[in-house]
Amino acid sequence: MEEFGFKISKSTRIDLDSACQSLYNQIASKVPDIRTCINCGSCSASCTAATFRRTSFRGAILHINRGFDKKAVEFLKSCMLCGKCFLVCPRGIDTRNIILEIIRSEEG
Amino acid sequence: MNKNVLVLGAGVAGLQAALSLKELGYRVTILEKSSSAGGHLKDWDKLYPGNISSSGLIDNLISALDGTDILYNTTVTRSEKSDNGFITEISSGEKIDSGAIVIASGFSLFDARIKEEYGYGIYRRVITNADLEALFRSKEIHKMEMPAKVGFVHCVGSRDEKVCNRHCSKICCMTAVKQACEIKEIWPHADVYCFYMDLRMFGRGYEDLYYEAQSKFGVNFIRGRVSEAGEDKDGKVVVKAEDTLTSRPLKITLDLLVLMSGMVRNTDNKTISDVFGIPTGEDGFFFQPSPLINPTSSDSSGIYFAGSATGPKTVAESINEARAAALAVHKFLSKD
Ligand code: SF4
Ligand code: SF4
Ligand code: SF4
Numbered sequence: 001m002e003e004f005g006f007k008i009s010k011s012t013r014i015d016l017d018s019a020c021q022s023l024y025n026q027i028a029s030k031v032p033d034i035r036t037c038i039n040c041g042s043c044s045a046s047c048t049a050a051t052f053r054r055t056s057f058r059g060a061i062l063h064i065n066r067g068f069d070k071k072a073v074e075f076l077k078s079c080m081l082c083g084k085c086f087l088v089c090p091r092g093i094d095t096r097n098i099i100l101e102i103i104r105s106e107e108g
Numbered sequence: 109m110n111k112n113v114l115v116l117g118a119g120v121a122g123l124q125a126a127l128s129l130k131e132l133g134y135r136v137t138i139l140e141k142s143s144s145a146g147g148h149l150k151d152w153d154k155l156y157p158g159n160i161s162s163s164g165l166i167d168n169l170i171s172a173l174d175g176t177d178i179l180y181n182t183t184v185t186r187s188e189k190s191d192n193g194f195i196t197e198i199s200s201g202e203k204i205d206s207g208a209i210v211i212a213s214g215f216s217l218f219d220a221r222i223k224e225e226y227g228y229g230i231y232r233r234v235i236t237n238a239d240l241e242a243l244f245r246s247k248e249i250h251k252m253e254m255p256a257k258v259g260f261v262h263c264v265g266s267r268d269e270k271v272c273n274r275h276c277s278k279i280c281c282m283t284a285v286k287q288a289c290e291i292k293e294i295w296p297h298a299d300v301y302c303f304y305m306d307l308r309m310f311g312r313g314y315e316d317l318y319y320e321a322q323s324k325f326g327v328n329f330i331r332g333r334v335s336e337a338g339e340d341k342d343g344k345v346v347v348k349a350e351d352t353l354t355s356r357p358l359k360i361t362l363d364l365l366v367l368m369s370g371m372v373r374n375t376d377n378k379t380i381s382d383v384f385g386i387p388t389g390e391d392g393f394f395f396q397p398s399p400l401i402n403p404t405s406s407d408s409s410g411i412y413f414a415g416s417a418t419g420p421k422t423v424a425e426s427i428n429e430a431r432a433a434a435l436a437v438h439k440f441l442s443k444d
Contacts, residue, residue, distance in 0.1 A: 014351050016301075016360035028326075036322045039331070039353055062353055065328070091319075 019067030027064070027101045033093040034061055043085035043095060053078035057085045057095050060102060073106045109441055110193045110207030111135055116380065118178055119147025121415025121426040122212035123169040126176055128434030129210075134441075137204055138178045141376065145170055145178055147214050153244035155423055156286045157313045163245075165423075183376065184383045193410060196383075208437045211394065211406070212414040212430065213380055215371040218265025218273070225336040226261065226367055233345045234337060234365045236264075237280065240287055254295045255363030259347055260284040261334045262304040266370030275391050277370030278420040281308045284368050285321050292325035301328045301360065303349050311422065332358065337365055371420040384411055393419045404433040412436050 028034050037058065044056035060075035076099055085095040113129050115122045118140035126136040144150065145166065152162035179198065186197040193207035220228035220236050227234045235243075243249040262284055266277040281304065288300045302321075307329065309318045321327040332349040340346050345365045351358040373392025374380075381388050386406045387395045394417050397407045404412045414433040415426035 012356055014354065014356050014358040016358060032323060035326055036319060066351065066354060066356075066358075 014066050016066075020069075021065065021067055023069045023072075023102075023105055024061075024064045024067075026105075027098060030101060031094055031097045033091070034098055036091045037061055037093060038091060040090060042088040042090060046084045046088045047079075048082050048084055049078040049080055055079055057099065061098065064102065069105070072102055076102055110205070111441070112137065112193075112204075112206040113208050113210065113437055113441075114139065114194070114196055114204055114206035115210045115212055116184065117141075117147065117212035117214055117415075117417070118145035118180075119212060119214045119415065119426075120149050120166065120169070120423055121214065121417070121430045122147075122210070123166070123173060124427045124430035125210045125212055125414045125433050127169060127172050128431045129437060130173065130176060132434060132438050134437070136176050137206070138176065139182045139184065139198060140178055140180050141183050143180050145180075148217065148238075149423070151238060151245070152241045154286075154290075156282060156317065157311075184380065187383050189410075207441045208410045208412065209384065210412050210414055210430075210433050210437060211380060211384070211386075211417050212433075213374045213376060213417045215393075215416040215420065216373065216375050218271070218277075218369040218372045220264055220367045220369045222271055223264055223268075223367070226264065226334065226365070227337045227339065227345070228367055231337065231339045231345055231365075232343060233339075233363060234367065236367045236369045237283055237287065238369065240366050244290060249294060255298055257299045257301070257360065257362045258288075258291050258364045258366065259334075259345075259360065259362045260288055260300070260302045260366045260368060261347075262302065262307075262368050263333065264367040264369050265372060267305065273370065273372055273391070275420065276308060277372075278308070278310075279422055280368040280370055282311065282314050282317065284366075285309065285314075285317050285327070287366065288327045289317070289321050289325050292321075292327065296325075299328065300325070301330055301362075303330050303332060303334045303347075305331070305333050330358065371416060374417065377417070384408065386411055391419075393417065402436070404429060404436050410440060412440075 041058055044058045047055050049055040055078045056075045060072040063072040111134050113134045113136050115126045115138045118138050126138050129136050149162045149166050155162050183199045188195050196204045265271055284302055309315050332352045334347050334349045336348050338346045345362045347360050349358050377388050386408050389395045396418050412433040414430040
């Protein structure tokens with residue numbers, strides 16, 4: 001049956017009091033570089049996959065930091081591990097190993 | 109030639125200008141409106157870069173100035189040009205004859221109570237950068253219970269047309285990051301958040317400090333201006349901002365909120381401007397006719413500037429400018 005009437009929308013607000021940063025911290029313990037991102041966007045701008053599919057290394061690690069792990073995985077679904085983001089990152093962040101950690105987290 | 113020079117202000121710029129003038133053979137009188145020398149630096153703990161003791165820097169200047177008159181609790185009331193320079197009347201009624209004048213009146217720290225939405229003076233757990241520095245300096249901070257979450261709000265009273273300050277105060281990004289690292293040094297398990305609009309880490313080594321704050325101390329940087337702070341039933345501070353990088357509103361409950369009060373025009377600039385007939389800009393800092401080439405010159409001959417009387421400056425810049433002002437005075441007075 002068609003639903004009608006009012007319903008309560010889920011808040012899209014980031015609540016840092018309850019956000020779970022365990023994946024972020026877990027990755028940071030293995031690849032500490034993740035903490036040094038300055039959100040410049042070079043990685044996503046040069047991403048080979050981003051022209052066709054929504055792909056963003058920057059978006060992925062930012063969302064993990066804010067506790068949206070699922071969203072982060074979405075940002076990397078089309079990643080081909082070409083390594084261009086690693087080449088351009090001005091902070092020299094080891095993007096490859098971070099991407100692998102994120103993908104593994106989803107599998108595990 | 110008149111070998112007397114009058115310096116207004118006994119902050120770092122005024123003291124350094126006086127010292128450089130003294131070394132060049134001038135007799136200097138310093139006027140200070142408060143009851144002690146050192147300006148804002150006497151309340152600060154450590155300076156970046158180099159972790160220099162702020163009060164130590166002032167003490168060194170004062171001891172090097174031994175024999176120089178510093179008139180405390182004194183302001184200027186009138187000044188006239190004379191054949192030999194200036195005759196300036198001070199609040200005690202005394203008249204001071206000088207060949208040149210150096211204005212080193214510095215800045216005022218923005219009164220954070222004006223930004224009522226941040227709750228300074230209303231909520232117990234909201235303090236300013238100056239308050240935090242005083243806690244570091246008195247070591248009182250070590251007696252405090254560890255705050256689980258600490259937030260820093262950048263640009264309080266700066267870059268804000270609502271409080272009539274369009275300018276960037278220049279040093280508070282660096283100060284916030286420095287203080288965030290210091291908090292993490294004291295309490296490595298506290299979570300620290302900096303709420304910024306742009307991070308202006310412009311000086312040599314500042315970007316390294318930013319990098320260290322991220323990599324070594326794990327300070328969190330959130331791009332978004334805090335829109336309001338409130339108090340919850342436990343007395344903690346609830347802060348709202350937009351996380352502009354994810355385009356979502358954000359909320360966090362903090363145990364301590366530090367407001368980075370900016371540098372604004374000295375409240376006495378208006379009086380000084382009237383007494384000496386030198387204009388201020390729209391922002392209330394003194395007008396520099398030639399800010400790029402002769403930053404220490406005013407548009408009145410014989411009157412020079414040093415330090416943040418002409419806009420926000422770092423300590424190093426103030427010291428250099430004070431030396432430059434002393435040389436400009438020397439050049440001016442050697443003409444006769
Ligand atoms: S490695 Fe992945 S995220 Fe990085 S540029 Fe290549 S496709 Fe994009
Ligand atoms: S290029 Fe590097 S610093 Fe820039 S957003 Fe990507 S990961 Fe962050
Ligand atoms: S230095 Fe940073 S905190 Fe201070 S006013 Fe400028 S941008 Fe804001």
